[in-house]
Amino acid sequence: xxxxxxxxxxxxxxxxxxxxxxxxxxxxxxxxxxxxxxxxxxxxxxxxxxxxxxxxxxxxxxxxxxxxxxxxxxxxxxxxxxxxxxxxxxxxxxxxxxxxxxxxxxxxxxxxxxxxxxxxxxxxxxxxxxxxxxxxxxxxxxxxxxxxxxxxxxxxxxxxxxxxxxxxxxxxxxxxxxxxxxxxxxxxxxxxxxxxxxxxxxxxxxxxxxxxxxxxxxxxxxxxxxxxxxxxxxxxxxxxxxxxxxxxxxxxxxxxxxxxxxxxxxxxxxxxxxxxxxxxxxxxxxxxxxxxxxxxxxxxxxxxxxxxxxxxxxxxxxxxxxxxxxxxxxxxxxxxxxxxxxxxxxxxxxxxxxxxxxxxxxxxxxxxxxxxxxxxxxxxxxxxxxxxxxxxxxxxxxxxxxxxxxxxxxxxxxxxxxxxxxxxxxxxxxxxxx
Ligand code: UDX
Numbered sequence: 001x002x003x004x005x006x007x008x009x010x011x012x013x014x015x016x017x018x019x020x021x022x023x024x025x026x027x028x029x030x031x032x033x034x035x036x037x038x039x040x041x042x043x044x045x046x047x048x049x050x051x052x053x054x055x056x057x058x059x060x061x062x063x064x065x066x067x068x069x070x071x072x073x074x075x076x077x078x079x080x081x082x083x084x085x086x087x088x089x090x091x092x093x094x095x096x097x098x099x100x101x102x103x104x105x106x107x108x109x110x111x112x113x114x115x116x117x118x119x120x121x122x123x124x125x126x127x128x129x130x131x132x133x134x135x136x137x138x139x140x141x142x143x144x145x146x147x148x149x150x151x152x153x154x155x156x157x158x159x160x161x162x163x164x165x166x167x168x169x170x171x172x173x174x175x176x177x178x179x180x181x182x183x184x185x186x187x188x189x190x191x192x193x194x195x196x197x198x199x200x201x202x203x204x205x206x207x208x209x210x211x212x213x214x215x216x217x218x219x220x221x222x223x224x225x226x227x228x229x230x231x232x233x234x235x236x237x238x239x240x241x242x243x244x245x246x247x248x249x250x251x252x253x254x255x256x257x258x259x260x261x262x263x264x265x266x267x268x269x270x271x272x273x274x275x276x277x278x279x280x281x282x283x284x285x286x287x288x289x290x291x292x293x294x295x296x297x298x299x300x301x302x303x304x305x306x307x308x309x310x311x312x313x314x315x316x317x318x319x320x321x322x323x324x325x326x327x328x329x330x331x332x333x334x335x336x337x338x339x340x341x342x343x344x345x346x347x348x349x350x351x352x353x354x355x356x357x358x359x360x361x362x363x364x365x366x367x368x369x370x371x372x373x374x375x376x377x378x379x380x381x382x383x384x385x386x387x388x389x390x391x392x393x394x395x396x397x398x399x400x401x402x403x404x405x406x407x408x409x410x411x412x413x414x415x416x417x418x419x420x421x422x423x424x425x426x427x428x429x430x431x432x433x434x
Pocket of ligand 1: 151152154155156214251253256257258262263264
């Protein structure tokens with residue numbers, strides 16, 4: 001089957017490469033000529049484990065190509081995915097749909113054979129209706145259907161998530177379009193991955209509801225962690241104790257500095273906007289957004305407290321900057337607020353991240369980026385673990401002790417063992433643990 005993927009960013013590139021790997025003939029399209037030129041040279045625009053290899057294999061097999069020319073690239077495609085960005089609109093948090101609508105307009109002008117247009121971008125309820133209207137109003141008489149097919153990919157694990165999904169959601173009530181989508185995902189169908197057919201609007205809402213629910217789960221355990229600190233309980237035990245209840249589930253109950261990334265912050269805001277537009281407030285999600293925002297700065301204050309309440313003139317080493325490990329993505333990373341709080345309090349900040357420093361540097365020009373964890377630790381009064389990269393799990397703490405100036409460690413991801421840290425002579429603080 002020939003498939004066109006419009007938008008070769010994170011979602012488009014991962015989805016396109018995986019669909020090519022299933023055996024489809026895929027073209028990834030992007031307006032950004034330098035991005036396409038680099039992809040043609042085998043250079044990935046993002047860091048995602050396994051992606052460069054997957055792209056390389058499928059390009060060599062002739063199943064994956066790249067193009068900047070939408071009109072010719074979509075020729076003969078039976079499914080065209082829209083996978084362009086939907087950033088938060090400045091001012092009101094609504095998803096900015098201008099890129100999605102621009103693609104719909106172009107498709108309306110250029111489709112020549114019957115085609116299923118699949119919205120993969122995260123879009124608010126009702127966007128599919130608008131995409132359909134735009135294509136129809138372009139005057140085309142070609143048969144088409146507009147289908148919603150949200151992605152649930154986690155950065156850093158996106159290829160595995162695409163190939164072994166918990167479920168595939170397909171929003172269309174048109175039978176012929178369902179048939180095309182079954183063909184697209186046939187290899188997964190054979191693997192018995194549950195495929196859920198719903199109305200387009202239900203499918204659009206499923207994506208937001210899933211992300212809002214996960215953001216709520218994280219925020220819930222984060223507030224429990226705060227309470228644990230006050231009452232002398234251990235959030236890891238609370239998490240395990242509730243997570244073993246099958247109705248609750250153990251995942252996404254890891255307390256930390258608050259959620260960040262390209263999805264949760266933006267999608268929760270967009271859901272609030274939709275709820276407001278339809279006069280159906282989602283107060284729980286409103287609270288989640290507020291609590292998570294204030295938590296990020298609170299983590300900076302936690303570091304200052306660990307320094308004895310005074311950060312002026314102290315040097316703080318940050319280990320990890322990205323919003324989570326195995327990505328170079330700095331979008332809405334808690335580190336940004338932690339850094340700002342520390343700088344505001346007069347601290348000097350030194351940081352190391354295995355993949356995120358290039359993206360982080362322009363966002364935090366006052367922070368000195370160094371080439372290793374140990375280089376960051378040298379001369380530091382406090383060491384703060386912000387992102388749980390594997391490389392930080394097995395630090396040589398004898399060496400750390402010798403390099404650091406102060407004995408303070410603030411572990412915002414509960415990676416280290418409190419007893420071991422104390423035995424090693426550190427003044428150790430973590431999240432929600434005695
Ligand atoms: C998320 C969703 O998981 C994915 O299905 C969706 O399509 C896109 O958004 P992603 O943003 O890549 O994926 O990261 P995820 O692993 O979900 O983590 C999001 C944030 O929550 C990170 O900042 C992470 O550190 C934080 N988190 C996650 C916690 O603080 N605790 C947890 O238990 C889990």
